Amino acid sequence: MTASPTAVRARRVLVGDxxxxxxxxxxxxxISAIDPHDSPADGALEVPDTATLLPGxxxxxxxxxxxxxTHWEGFATATRAAALGGxxxxxxxxLNSLPPTTTVGHLRRKQEAARGQLAVDVGFWGGAVPGNAGELExxxxAGVFGFKCFLSPSGVDEFPPLDGAGFTRALRTVAGFGGLVIVHAEDAAVLASAPARPxxxxxxxxxxxxxxxxxxAIQQVVDGARETGARVHVLHLxxxxxxxxxxxxxxEGLPVTVETCHHYLTFTAEQIPDAAPQFKCCPPIRDAGNRDELWSALRAGVVDxxxxxxSPATAEEKNRGDGDLQQAWGGVSGLQVGFTALAAEAARRGIDVADVSRWTSQNTAxxxxxxxxxxxxxxxxxxxxxxDTAAATVVDAARLAHRNPVSAYDGLTLPGRVTHTLVRGRLVDPDLPDPGWGTQLERSA
Structure with a gap:
């Protein structure tokens, strides 16, 4: 099979709904045409009947x-992991780059760092922090897809949270040019009053x-959308x-959308051992009943x-505090295996991979x-x-392509596997994804 097949043939292809x-x-x-399955196509990539062809x-x-x-993660390692995971x-x-993408100058530095390193296509979010309202438009x-902000401390000093007035100011500013604000929605006052002993x-x-x-915090986001008319998106519910x-x-018809994450739909608090910082993330993985409700909300369209x-870090950062979860860096590394894990849990619940694809491909796009x-x-x-549902994925964190060998998915055997990935028609080499094939994307006007 050539690196750039002229066609892909499958008995299960997700086209529309x-x-x-x-x-x-x-x-x-x-994609130049979608023809009947039996159409002649010399040199086509033939997909086995046990597999589904899905959008990336x-x-x-x-x-x-x-x-x-970059010692936490970089463009070459992150995009290679991405390509291998579909x-x-x-x-x-x-964030957590230095500098954060809060000015056009900082965006240009990030774009320069990414040049020639991408195995997949990459776009960029901007950031809304105290004092940079004038930088947002x-x-x-310059082509960012929207603006991330925090309503509580982010974990890095160079990306501070917005207070109430600052959040409203950012919403009004972004609403003025029709942009999108994406929000880490945890309330600072509630967190400050919660018990957080070592x-x-x-x-x-x-x-x-x-x-x-x-x-x-989500009530604050909803109220802000109502007051300002800004489009808002709740991150990692x-x-x-x-x-x-x-x-x-x-x-109510407010312009509010919401995402959740692979790990909230895969793991439960009851399964997580103590002193296991690879599972630590903020907000946290909650109990099994909570997970079931998130799945129901996805199926009902409440979660988009x-x-x-x-959100990777070095093993030293993840293990800071020798198991004290208040000290360990918070973030789950799941880029390469998240889709496969989600599809496996969906199948266990009787949900077809086509639905999973819509949640992770069309809706995010x-x-x-x-x-x-x-x-x-x-x-x-x-x-x-x-x-391919006839194959399995055995997760070994040491063999994942992201830079540091830490992952909550380590040790899992997942039914199903991504066997082929094509980026703009080019077949990804599973041994060495081309680090120069991906392009940098900008939001179109």
Missing amino acids: AVRPATVRIADGR VVDTHVHVNEPGR VTTLVDMP PLWD SRAYADFLLSRPDDAETA SSARALPLLQAARD CVVSDH DLVGLSRKGRIAVGADADLVVH
Whole structure:
């Protein structure tokens, strides 16, 4: 098989809302036609009957960390992991790089750092922090997809949270040019009053990040959208207790969307051992009943999409405090295996991989306005993934492509595997994804 097949043929292809047999033809990096399955196609990539051809995953929540903290993660390692996991497009968060993406100058430094290192296509979020309201429209004009902010401490000093007035100011500013604000929604006051004693017990860590921190902050986000008209997106929803607020916002017609993460839908607090910082993230992984409610909200459309929130750090940072979960860096590394884990848990619940694909590809692409991504359609980029349910994925953190060998998924055997990934028609080499093939994306006007 050549590195750039002219067609892919499968009996299960997700086209629009239906899975059907098809031959997907490729020309100049795009889908040129979707023909019947038995159409002649010399040199086509033949997909086995046990597999489904899906649009490439669009992961809109990834912390690459380069420049400045490239020893945590970098563009070469992150995009290689992405490609191996079926992620063909990612959007990089404005922290934890140094400097953060809070000015056009800082964006240019990040774009320069990424040049020539990308195995998949990459776009960039900007950041909204105290004092940079005047930078937001220039960043938007420079092509960022929106603006991330925190309502509680971010974990890094160079990206401080917005207070109430600052949040409203950012919303009004961004509403003025039709942008998008994405929010880490945990309330600073609730967190400050929660017990946070040094402890290796996961139950104690969970008490330090209570559901009320999310519900209070999400109420602030909803109220802000109502007051300013700004489009807002709630990041990494962990607490199912916030779902009624989000449903009410949807019923009211407010411009509010919400994501959750692979790890909140895969793991439960009851499964997590003490002193296991690879599972620590903020907001936290909660109990099994909570997980069930998140799945129900996805199926009902209250939650729009699923992302990785890949937030890696060095093993030293993750193990800081020798198991004290208050000291360890918070973040789950799941970029390479998150889609596979999500599809496996969905299958266990009787949910087809086509639904998983919509949550992780089309809906995320639509969130950021990438109309040629996340779908198998004529004219779309030929970003394609083969997911085979007859194969299995055995996760060994030491063999994952991201820079540091730490992952909550380590040791799992997952039914299903991404066997092929195509980025704009080019077949990814599983041994050495091409670090120069990906392109830098900008938001279109």
